[in-house]
Amino acid sequence: MNKISLFFFLLVSLAFGQKGERSQLVLPPKQIVQINYPLYQGFNVKIWNKSKFDLGVSAREQKTDSLVKGFGLDSGSSAVLEVNKGLYLQFENGYLASLKVEYTLQKGMEGKKKSTKSLTQQRAFYLENNTAQSIPLRIPGVMNPNLSPFSRSGVDLPNGQKIFLDLNGKRILIFTVTDSIPHGARIDVANLINKALNEQ
Numbered sequence: 001m002n003k004i005s006l007f008f009f010l011l012v013s014l015a016f017g018q019k020g021e022r023s024q025l026v027l028p029p030k031q032i033v034q035i036n037y038p039l040y041q042g043f044n045v046k047i048w049n050k051s052k053f054d055l056g057v058s059a060r061e062q063k064t065d066s067l068v069k070g071f072g073l074d075s076g077s078s079a080v081l082e083v084n085k086g087l088y089l090q091f092e093n094g095y096l097a098s099l100k101v102e103y104t105l106q107k108g109m110e111g112k113k114k115s116t117k118s119l120t121q122q123r124a125f126y127l128e129n130n131t132a133q134s135i136p137l138r139i140p141g142v143m144n145p146n147l148s149p150f151s152r153s154g155v156d157l158p159n160g161q162k163i164f165l166d167l168n169g170k171r172i173l174i175f176t177v178t179d180s181i182p183h184g185a186r187i188d189v190a191n192l193i194n195k196a197l198n199e200q
Contacts, residue, residue: 022048025101027055027093036062036088043105045089046080049073051099054143056092058154059083067184069124070154072143094148123177124156125185127163135189136166147189165193172196 027033037043049055058070059081068087073079083089093099129135129147136146140162145153157163157177164171174192181187 022102022104025091025103027091027099027101029093029096029098031093033091033093034060034088035090037105040085042082042084042087044080044082046078046104047073048078048102049075049099050102051075051097053095053097053099054145055099055101056090056094056153057081058090058092058156059087060090062086062088067124067126067154069122069156071156072139072145072153074143094151094153122156122158123179123181124154124183125181125187126152126154127189128152128186129189131190135193137189138164138166138171140164152186163192165196172200 025033047055047057052075054075055073056070057073057079059068060066060070061068063086068084069081070090071079081089091099091101127137127145127147129149129151132149134146134148136144138144139155139157142155142157142161144166147153159177159179161177162173163175163177165174172193174189174196175187
């Protein structure tokens, strides 16, 4: 999947930084767009998915590209993401159609400590499909990703979140998120499926 990097050197007076102003972005098919605001000490961004398909959203380390937090944003829904200093914002389009995104940005406030209470209950990790077939998953209340062959999708899920395989319309539980999952872990979905099917 190709990457497009956008580096914004903005003043607060510009439209991107004004409260209530929405920026629009169209993601080409099978593209990753990386957005960085180097003049900001972190920022909060509210995102609206204006497309018919799920949108991948994540915050990543600028130096290593490592996933810090991420999630799938359902069609027609919105979410708020905090992108701290040293991170960049990434949008991912895994489909053969373009995706339309709208977002509004607020500059982070230096010296203001963020609350980490909710983050301690979240696990940021990867779901990997190492097979030659697509794998349809269901993550209730979050997204319904369809993992492409030999692909990897970053997620940021709460403890207790269940992940199901959609097998011909039947949901099969393959995984439950726990605090034992290391941040940034890579979970082989095919192994989870084999284990779940063998236990039935």
